[in-house]
Every structure is written in C-alpha cells, then in structure tokens.
Amino acid sequence: MMSLAAQEKTYTIDDIYALPEGERAELIDGQIYYMAPPARKHQRIAGELYATIREYIKSNDGSCEVDIAPFAVFLQERDFNYVEPDISVICDPDKLDDKGCNGAPDWIIEIVSPSSRRMDYYIKLFKYRTAGVREYWIVDPDKNCITVYSFFNEDMQEYQFTDDIPVGIYQGFSINLSSLSIM
Numbered sequence: 001m002m003s004l005a006a007q008e009k010t011y012t013i014d015d016i017y018a019l020p021e022g023e024r025a026e027l028i029d030g031q032i033y034y035m036a037p038p039a040r041k042h043q044r045i046a047g048e049l050y051a052t053i054r055e056y057i058k059s060n061d062g063s064c065e066v067d068i069a070p071f072a073v074f075l076q077e078r079d080f081n082y083v084e085p086d087i088s089v090i091c092d093p094d095k096l097d098d099k100g101c102n103g104a105p106d107w108i109i110e111i112v113s114p115s116s117r118r119m120d121y122y123i124k125l126f127k128y129r130t131a132g133v134r135e136y137w138i139v140d141p142d143k144n145c146i147t148v149y150s151f152f153n154e155d156m157q158e159y160q161f162t163d164d165i166p167v168g169i170y171q172g173f174s175i176n177l178s179s180l181s182i183m
Contacts, residue, residue: 010030010031010080011027011030011032012027012030012079012080013027013074013079013080013082014079015027015032016032016082024070026082026084026119027080027081027082027083028080028083028127029080029081030080033119035084035115036113036116038111038113039113041141042086042111042113045111045139045141045177045180046068046069046086046087046109046111047068048177048180049087049109049139049175049177049180050066050068050087052175052180053087053089053175056170056173057089060170062170063093064089064090064106064169065090065091065093065096066087066089067087067089067090067100067101069084069085069086070084071084071085071088071101072084072099072100072101073085073101073104073105074099074100074101074102074103075103075104075127075128075131076103076131081131083124083127085105085108085109086111086139087107087108087109088101088105088107088108089105089106089107089108089169090105090106091169092106103131103132104128104133104134105133106133106134106135106169107134107137107167107168107169108128108133108135108136109136109137110124110136110137110138110139111139112138112139112140112142114142120138121138121147124136125138125149128149129149129151132151133151134151134152134168134169135149135150135151135152135167135168135169136148136149137165139177144160144161145158145159145160146158146159146160146161146165146177147159148165148168152168153168161176161177161178162176162177162178163176164176165177
C-alpha cells in the first residue's frame with residue numbers, strides 16, 4: 001500500500017507558468033499554494049512601503065533594487081521553490097534577470113492577509129531563513145504590528161505601526177508605518 005505522502009504530486013516552476021492567465025500561486029518544496037487577490041489596505045501598505053524604500057535607495061545612490069509583487073523569486077537553484085514576496089530588496093545584481101530574482105533577496109517584506117497568515121508566519125519564515133534572506137518583515141495590518149527577523153544577527157523584534165522601525169540592512173534608515181498614507 002502506498003502512503004499518502006508518496007501519492008502527492010510534486011510540482012515545479014513549469015506548473016506555475018502553466019497556470020491560467022490571472023491566477024497566482026507560489027511553489028514551496030514542490031507544493032502549490034494559491035493566492036487570493038489582496039485587499040485594498042494590503043495594496044496601499046505595499047505601495048507606500050515600496051515608494052519609501054525606493055526613494056531611500058535613490059536618494060542615497062544605493063545599488064540595491066526594490067521590487068513589488070508580482071515579482072518572481074526563485075529561492076534555490078532547484079525548480080521547486082517560487083515565491084512572490086510583497087516587497088523584495090536585492091543588492092546583488094547577479095541574482096537578477098528578466099524572470100526575476102534567482103536566489104535569496106537581502107530583505108523581504110510580506111503583508112499578512114487572512115488567507116496568508118500561516119504561510120507568512122511559519123512556512124515562509126523557515127524558507128526565507130534557510131534560503132539566506134538577511135532580513136524579513138511581517139507586516140500585520142489586523143494587529144497593527146510588524147515582526148522583524150534579522151537572520152544575520154539571529155534576532156527578532158516586534159514593533160507597532162507607530163514605532164520607528166530600523167532597517168537592518170541600511171544603517172540609519174527607519175520606517176514608521178503610521179506616517180505613511182495607508183489608513
């Protein structure tokens with residue numbers, strides 16, 4: 001008798017690219033996770049964070065690139081892991097090509113929605129850490145809090161939207177979500 005685990009299909013990047021037009025999903029360890037369309041507040045937070053980070057990089061002549069979802073991130077060389085973080089900051093230009101980012105971004109921000117809570121707090125946390133992401137922010141609009149994982153310092157801090165949140169990969173840069181036009 002075959003176990004249930006042995007009967008599960010392992011999907012690849014080809015399966016992601018074969019999805020019907022407009023359907024979004026992520027691939028983690030060969031399993032497909034379909035994504036619900038984001039809510040308006042989610043999009044406003046993502047847009048404001050993207051604009052703030054982009055402006056900081058530009059005004060400081062930074063070499064890093066910031067991208068907003070949908071943006072393909074292939075976490076490892078194998079083709080069983082494909083994610084679309086809400087915001088990705090990549091400082092190694094060799095990781096970038098026309099398809100997206102090949103390897104771990106330096107900084108990833110995920111904005112939690114009701115359907116992504118388990119994925120963002122557990123599955124992606126582990127995946128991002130093991131893939132070599134340096135900093136991972138989980139922005140939770142329902143709780144008005146941001147959990148910041150600094151994997152290179154092996155540290156985790158929690159902040160409120162009203163706090164000045166230091167960006168670990170940029171000395172002297174902090175973000176205060178309450179000052180952004182998201183509410």
